[in-house]
Amino acid sequence: MTPDYPASLPSFRAPSLGREAAGMASDLLEGSRPSRILGVWPSEEVMAHYCLQKRHMFKGAVCELGGGMTCLGGLMVAISADVKEVLLSDGNEKSIQNVRALIERNRQAGKFGSTRVSSSLFLDQYRGSLVDAIRRLLQPNGMALVFAPLRGETLRLFCQLAQQSGLCVSQHQQYDAEVWDVHLKMLREGKQAYDENIHYPLLITLTKGPQPDRHAQ
Numbered sequence: 001m002t003p004d005y006p007a008s009l010p011s012f013r014a015p016s017l018g019r020e021a022a023g024m025a026s027d028l029l030e031g032s033r034p035s036r037i038l039g040v041w042p043s044e045e046v047m048a049h050y051c052l053q054k055r056h057m058f059k060g061a062v063c064e065l066g067g068g069m070t071c072l073g074g075l076m077v078a079i080s081a082d083v084k085e086v087l088l089s090d091g092n093e094k095s096i097q098n099v100r101a102l103i104e105r106n107r108q109a110g111k112f113g114s115t116r117v118s119s120s121l122f123l124d125q126y127r128g129s130l131v132d133a134i135r136r137l138l139q140p141n142g143m144a145l146v147f148a149p150l151r152g153e154t155l156r157l158f159c160q161l162a163q164q165s166g167l168c169v170s171q172h173q174q175y176d177a178e179v180w181d182v183h184l185k186m187l188r189e190g191k192q193a194y195d196e197n198i199h200y201p202l203l204i205t206l207t208k209g210p211q212p213d214r215h216a217q
């Protein structure tokens with residue numbers, strides 16, 4: 001299903017993001033699902049798939065915020081899209097070390113030659129700073145993609161904050177046919193196996209001006 005891509009990455013940077021982000025990382029580590037910080041969250045996998053499908057929409061500089069242990073979505077953009085630079089970021093130093101190691105290993109294996117957000121919206125104290133970071137990073141004609149499940153009120157609160165900060169916000173439920181099919185199949189398995197409130201990532205697009213239609217199917 002995944003096409004082959006040339007073995008070259010555009011320039012890659014993975015900075016560590018300072019004290020607040022370190023606090024965030026430890027909140028997550030002490031949270032109810034500590035093992036998740038060591039793996040890939042479903043939103044990141046869905047975002048990676050989406051980025052591959054929509055690789056033509058990525059131009060210029062792309063930044064992934066909160067890419068976690070793999071920054072999978074950002075790396076898919078880096079290997080498949082015609083972009084100049086991809087900045088992979090996370091506040092957790094361990095994530096950055098792991099992503100550096102992944103890139104090095106793939107480089108040695110000959111897979112790589114050398115934004116977008118899938119971060120946590122569910123911790124109340126960090127939603128404001130995420131909106132602020134997106135607003136500061138976004139070019140006037142750029143677009144931020146956020147993949148996150150509803151998780152109670154948390155996604156709605158994030159969208160509300162983003163709107164209050166002056167961003168144009170749009171929410172998409174059916175953004176990819178394959179992902180939607182899997183979602184419908186999982187729903188049939190029952191709530192014990194799949195709870196869309198925490199498992200199905202919605203796509204939120206954020207822009208500074210009116211939204212173009214380029215994310216539509």
Ligand SMILES: C[S@@+](CC[C@H](N)C(=O)[O-])C[C@H]1O[C@@H](n2cnc3c(N)ncnc32)[C@H](O)[C@@H]1O
Nearest residue numbers: 021024040041044066067068090091092118120
């Ligand atoms: C829920 S995890 C998701 C990780 C990854 N996107 C995935 O889906 O596998 C959220 C990530 O965002 C990072 N993060 C959250 N808030 C942050 C902040 N304010 N600054 C930097 N990183 C942050 C955390 O360290 C963590 O790796």
